[in-house]
Amino acid sequence: MKALQESNVTSVPLIGRGKVRDLYAVGSDLLLVATDRISAFDHVLGTGIPDKGRILTQISLFWFEFLADIVPNHLLSANVDSYPAVLRPFSEQLAGRSMLVRKAQMFPVECVARGYLAGSGWKEYRERGTVCGIPLPEGLLDGSRLPEPIFTPATKSQNGEHDENISFEQMEKLVGAADAAELRRLTLALYGKAAAHAESKGLILADTKFEFGRAVAQPHAPILLADEALTPDSSRFWSRAEWKPGGAQPSFDKQFVRDYLEAIGWNKQAPAPGLPEDVAERTRAKYLEAFRALTGRERLG
Ligand SMILES: Nc1ncnc2c1ncn2[C@@H]1O[C@H](COP(=O)(O)OP(=O)(O)O)[C@@H](O)[C@H]1O
Numbered sequence: 001m002k003a004l005q006e007s008n009v010t011s012v013p014l015i016g017r018g019k020v021r022d023l024y025a026v027g028s029d030l031l032l033v034a035t036d037r038i039s040a041f042d043h044v045l046g047t048g049i050p051d052k053g054r055i056l057t058q059i060s061l062f063w064f065e066f067l068a069d070i071v072p073n074h075l076l077s078a079n080v081d082s083y084p085a086v087l088r089p090f091s092e093q094l095a096g097r098s099m100l101v102r103k104a105q106m107f108p109v110e111c112v113a114r115g116y117l118a119g120s121g122w123k124e125y126r127e128r129g130t131v132c133g134i135p136l137p138e139g140l141l142d143g144s145r146l147p148e149p150i151f152t153p154a155t156k157s158q159n160g161e162h163d164e165n166i167s168f169e170q171m172e173k174l175v176g177a178a179d180a181a182e183l184r185r186l187t188l189a190l191y192g193k194a195a196a197h198a199e200s201k202g203l204i205l206a207d208t209k210f211e212f213g214r215a216v217a218q219p220h221a222p223i224l225l226a227d228e229a230l231t232p233d234s235s236r237f238w239s240r241a242e243w244k245p246g247g248a249q250p251s252f253d254k255q256f257v258r259d260y261l262e263a264i265g266w267n268k269q270a271p272a273p274g275l276p277e278d279v280a281e282r283t284r285a286k287y288l289e290a291f292r293a294l295t296g297r298e299r300l301g
């Protein structure tokens with residue numbers, strides 16, 4: 001099995017390559033192609049995880065449908081047979097891992113919901129007793145469940161930089177008070193519904209990041225959920241059975257990758273190494289496990 005490290009669609013303009021997705025312009029719409037690239041410690045690794053892009057795409061599609069009663073999303077089609085004819089020669093490469101989406105004017109904010117303390121949230125709490133300026137009760141541990149889910153916005157980082165947590169007031173300055181309030185409401189509603197579903201499947205949704213936008217052609221158009229939704233790349237999923245506050249929880253999907261990179265003593269500077277086959281294969285199995293648990297489906301489409 002081979003990982004697709006870069007897509008190569010030559011009939012439409014390539015707009016850019018993110019850490020995981022390649023973006024193409026298709027008329028006034030966008031084609032998002034999830035490759036098999038994997039990043040760890042803010043670097044894209046030298047080798048990918050076979051099928052990862054298909055798994056992420058299909059997890060996102062599941063959630064877009066599951067959450068459509070809360071917010072409309074950018075999806076136009078994920079069926080390659082209905083894509084514009086210029087894409088036809090690339091159907092094989094695109095099937096299962098791509099989405100044709102409405103191009104959106106993205107809000108310059110990552111909309112994060114946290115139901116548990118971890119990562120940068122834990123770090124700020126330990127130093128100041130707050131997360132994004134929100135005061136929290138004393139005595140919480142790394143991995144503790146919060147009294148209630150909180151909205152913790154961040155600014156979107158440029159290549160390789162950490163996202164920076166900001167206060168709600170800073171977000172209001174960036175997007176305006178009305179949109180900030182609406183994005184907070186949507187983020188928490190999406191998190192609540194998704195976390196309850198995950199929980200019923202044995203997974204804790206500790207936190208997740210959404211990106212929203214508005215359709216470019218319609219300045220007063222409704223807010224759309226864009227990008228990916230509730231994948232292991234945009235979220236911290238933990239095994240409910242293994243959850244134990246008091247230290248960093250094992251990463252559901254990337255633990256083998258991180259363990260390997262620590263073991264070889266990589267200095268976390270570019271160029272990032274590749275992964276041996278067994279580490280890639282075990283990581284692939286974790287992504288598939290998340291896909292199966294969340295969607296209830298056995299096989300990738
Ligand atoms: N509907 C959309 N309109 C415009 N941009 C989008 C849309 N959906 C997602 N994007 C952008 O496409 C990129 C997806 O690629 P990704 O590999 O996730 O990038 P990143 O490294 O920034 O996470 C992100 O920059 C995201 O903001």
Ligand SMILES: [Mg+2]
Nearest residue numbers: 018019020227
């Ligand atoms: Mg992304």
